[in-house]
Amino acid sequence: MRSPDLYPALPEKVREKSGQPIELCFQCQKCASGCPMGERADYLPSQIIRMLQLGLTERALQSSSIWLCPSCETCSARCPNGIKIAAVMDVLRAMAVLRDFAAKNKEPVFHRVFLKSIQNRGRVHETLILIQYKLKVRDLFSDAVTGLKMFKRGKLPLFAKKVKNKKIMKRIFAGAAQAQG
Amino acid sequence: MKFFYYPGCSLEATAKEYDYSARMICRQLGIELVENDQWCCCGATSAHSLDHLLSLALPARNIALAQEAGLSIVTPCAACFNRLKRADRELRENTEIRRKIEAICEFQYSGDVKIYSLLDALASLYGLEKIAAAVKKPLAGLRVACYYGCLLVRPPEITGFDQPENPTVMETLVAKLGAEARKWSYRTECCGASQGITNPKFATRLVDQLLTMAMEAGAQALVTSCPLCQSNLEMRRSPHLNLPSFYFTELVAVALGIPEEKIWFHKHLVDPRPLLRSLLPAG
Ligand code: SF4
Numbered sequence: 344m345r346s347p348d349l350y351p352a353l354p355e356k357v358r359e360k361s362g363q364p365i366e367l368c369f370q371c372q373k374c375a376s377g378c379p380m381g382e383r384a385d386y387l388p389s390q391i392i393r394m395l396q397l398g399l400t401e402r403a404l405q406s407s408s409i410w411l412c413p414s415c416e417t418c419s420a421r422c423p424n425g426i427k428i429a430a431v432m433d434v435l436r437a438m439a440v441l442r443d444f445a446a447k448n449k450e451p452v453f454h455r456v457f458l459k460s461i462q463n464r465g466r467v468h469e470t471l472i473l474i475q476y477k478l479k480v481r482d483l484f485s486d487a488v489t490g491l492k493m494f495k496r497g498k499l500p501l502f503a504k505k506v507k508n509k510k511i512m513k514r515i516f517a518g519a520a521q522a523q524g
Numbered sequence: 525m526k527f528f529y530y531p532g533c534s535l536e537a538t539a540k541e542y543d544y545s546a547r548m549i550c551r552q553l554g555i556e557l558v559e560n561d562q563w564c565c566c567g568a569t570s571a572h573s574l575d576h577l578l579s580l581a582l583p584a585r586n587i588a589l590a591q592e593a594g595l596s597i598v599t600p601c602a603a604c605f606n607r608l609k610r611a612d613r614e615l616r617e618n619t620e621i622r623r624k625i626e627a628i629c630e631f632q633y634s635g636d637v638k639i640y641s642l643l644d645a646l647a648s649l650y651g652l653e654k655i656a657a658a659v660k661k662p663l664a665g666l667r668v669a670c671y672y673g674c675l676l677v678r679p680p681e682i683t684g685f686d687q688p689e690n691p692t693v694m695e696t697l698v699a700k701l702g703a704e705a706r707k708w709s710y711r712t713e714c715c716g717a718s719q720g721i722t723n724p725k726f727a728t729r730l731v732d733q734l735l736t737m738a739m740e741a742g743a744q745a746l747v748t749s750c751p752l753c754q755s756n757l758e759m760r761r762s763p764h765l766n767l768p769s770f771y772f773t774e775l776v777a778v779a780l781g782i783p784e785e786k787i788w789f790h791k792h793l794v795d796p797r798p799l800l801r802s803l804l805p806a807g
């Protein structure tokens with residue numbers, strides 16, 4: 344592990360934004376042993392935390408781990424040093440998107456489609472976001488059979504309820520964006 | 525007993541049967557569910573993955589609606605429950621966040637709204653003994669594996685589970701309904717959650733492991749409390765692992781003798797009706 348960050352302040356930023364005592368990690372691997380990502384991701388949660396300690400934040404930001412992590416919270420619940428690793432993962436994801444490290448990942452595409460639906464309608468239109476996401480990642484057919492089964496069972500309705508008060512949704516999104524910016 | 529009912533978006537689409545059965549058992553048990561159609565999405569995984577403040581402001585908006593109604597919130601969805609509880613904790617403990625969110629959502633947080641998962645509301649507020657007394661068709665002979673997943677139990681400081689590695693409430697409920705909860709060790713493992721959409725193969729590996737372990741434990745079905753778990757279990761499994769899964773509310777409904785069960789069981793991708801018919805005498 345060479346090439347420390349171009350931005351030496353990044354680990355401090357992760358620490359501050361997540362509120363987590365990253366420096367306390369002593370590599371016991373408890374988080375890693377319960378992590379469902381296992382060998383599927385580039386790095387285990389313990390390795391991500393180690394990278395942050397070593398100032399290798401950019402490497403963490405480019406990892407597949409931050410996007411494959413389904414936020415199961417097993418790591419956070421088990422860490423003997425009280426590090427909420429799942430909260431660190433959240434900060435890394437948001438940072439990766441803001442700093443353009445995630446251009447090739449499809450997970451943030453899904454999250455954006457999902458949030459757009461909430462912004463426009465107040466709720467998630469599950470049918471619509473699945474189609475929009477599939478179109479964006481150009482994978483319309485992998486789930487066609489299951490999708491049809493769901494549709495036939497009335498579980499992918501074409502019309503979904505909306506929240507009437509559009510103003511409040513606008514304000515919530517604008518307010519959050521302002522605070523983040 | 526009266527609550528502000530928060531179904532969440534999944535219960536209007538992929539998890540309709542959860543919504544139907546939840547409403548029906550509450551009606552039968554005399555629990556009043558008040559719904560305000562202004563409720564909005566809790567933001568789910570997507571909000572907390574990209575925007576921390578948004579992930580708190582969206583649930584806070586719903587807390588504000590419940591506060592206006594003077595009611596506590598009950599939600600069947602484990603994921604919504606988790607997001608609502610987190611927002612409530614931040615509002616309660618973090619003054620800076622509270623000020624920001626109060627401004628964004630235009631309300632004054634009073635701290636009076638309590639947030640319950642429907643499972644917890646039934647078990648600790650309504651009472652399992654009362655449910656046992658209302659059982660008309662005991663689920664005798666049914667062997668299930670209770671599957672908690674992640675969001676109902678973790679992190680424990682948010683969800684309030686005192687034994688996050690060994691929760692027991694669902695097992696106790698199922699026993700009161702007359703079914704047998706098998707012992708198995710994958711009860712709080714992850715189903716893959718939203719990876720079911722973005723990385724289905726990853727979810728399949730997790731789901732197959734869950735179903736295999738439940739079968740090995742002698743279960744005929746799984747019992748869930750989360751729309752994400754339920755859809756991954758049904759949609760992402762390998763085809764040969766066709767173990768049905770129930771929302772816990774569906775089992776309560778059957779045991780309470782609610783005849784409307786016909787309305788929703790056909791919505792399952794793994795039809796649980798043959799199993800139920802093999803257990804319950806006709807009529
Ligand atoms: S469980 Fe905590 S202390 Fe142990 S390796 Fe993981 S982050 Fe470090």
Ligand code: SF4
Pocket residue numbers: 374377378379380388411412413414415416417418419428429432
């Ligand atoms: S929250 Fe993410 S990093 Fe932590 S155990 Fe679960 S999948 Fe692994």
